[in-house]
Amino acid sequence: MSLLNDLINLNLSDTTEKIIAEYIWIGGSGMDLRSKARTLPGPVTDPSKLPKWNYDGSSTNQAPGDDSEVILYPQAIFKDPFRKGNNILVMCDAYTPAGEPIPTNKRFNAAKIFSHPDVVAEEPWYGIEQEYTLLQKDTKWPLGWPVGGFPGPQGPYYCGVGADKSFGRDIVDSHYKACLYAGVNISGINGEVMPGQWEFQVGPSVGISAGDQIWIARYILERITEIAGVVLSFDPKPIPGDWNGAGAHTNYR
Incomplete structure (x- = not known):
């Protein structure tokens, strides 16, 4: 267990500029949270600089099995308290490959409302x-x-x-x-x-x-x-x- 804890707490910045980004999204129930991680070449602080990603929506009740690809759009970045260092948590929302928000993506319409000049x-x-x-x-x-x-x-x-x-x-x-x-x-x-x-x-x-x-x-x-x-x-x-x-x-x- 000691070695496992040592590995979990490795400081990546000692050996590499690469970071781990944990992409997080809301699943099909509207309350379940899902996430998966990817390696990025270096630190990122602006969500618009992050790559989009995809996942199997048929496994989260967000897409049919014969057309299951869902695209994650990064929207907000937070520091990762688990991996620490320059690693990040990324809050995402979800879209079809054609760029349409999927039905469980409530953030899309909320963002439109909050960005309206009168609301701002x-x-x-x-x-x-x-x-x-x-x-x-x-x-x-x-x-x-x-x-x-x-x-x-x-x-x-x-x-x-x-x-x-x-x-x-x-x-x-x-x-x-x-x-x-x-x-x-x-x-x-x-x-x-x-x-x-x-x-x-x-x-x-x-x-x-x-x-x-x-x-x-x-x-x-x-x-x-x-x-x-x-x-x-x-x-x-x-x-x-x-x-x-x-x-x-x-x-x-």
């Missing part, structure tokens, strides 16, 4: 409060809950501190710092009402960047929970009954 003049600010639940991998039961059972009633868990009230803080703090490293304008975190449930806030962000940043923040959280062996859920009602739900409240100014 308004300078719309967004702050998004993203709630989520951490689940035990094997049972899909919230982190910190007794297997097959329930914790004490809600009350002490919201913004709570202590081993019997706060579950998963190491994941949450790792995500907080990784987002700041990446360049996401994450503005805070807190424990939520249901044990095993948390929230992070992204913003204030202007226009289309609010969407890019919240999706990259979700991607980073998915990767961190993958490493931790914990399942991430954005389900609005992960546990039925009188338990707090989860949402993504949006503030506008």
Whole structure:
């Protein structure tokens, strides 16, 4: 394991100018995130300088099997907190080979709206409060809950501190710092009402960047929970009954 960690943490800039770009997009459900990596000859800071790429849309429920090619258009660049160095995360949207946005590409129309001169003049600010639940991998039961059972009633868990009230803080703090490293304008975190449930806030962000940043923040959280062996859920009602739900409240100014 020590050698594996050494290899994972290799500093590529010591030996090569090449970088790794992780291309990220939203899958067919509208909530699943997909990504794949490619090597580039050197550092890039402008998404328009990045090459387009393709993927098999039939494997993401975004294209039929007999015409499955989908093209990724790079739209925003963030620093990669996992590979570090000059490596990057690239938020993309998806198009047909003919250049038409695929049906699940909601960013295309949003970008048109946000780029309209009247909207630009308004300078719309967004702050998004993203709630989520951490689940035990094997049972899909919230982190910190007794297997097959329930914790004490809600009350002490919201913004709570202590081993019997706060579950998963190491994941949450790792995500907080990784987002700041990446360049996401994450503005805070807190424990939520249901044990095993948390929230992070992204913003204030202007226009289309609010969407890019919240999706990259979700991607980073998915990767961190993958490493931790914990399942991430954005389900609005992960546990039925009188338990707090989860949402993504949006503030506008």
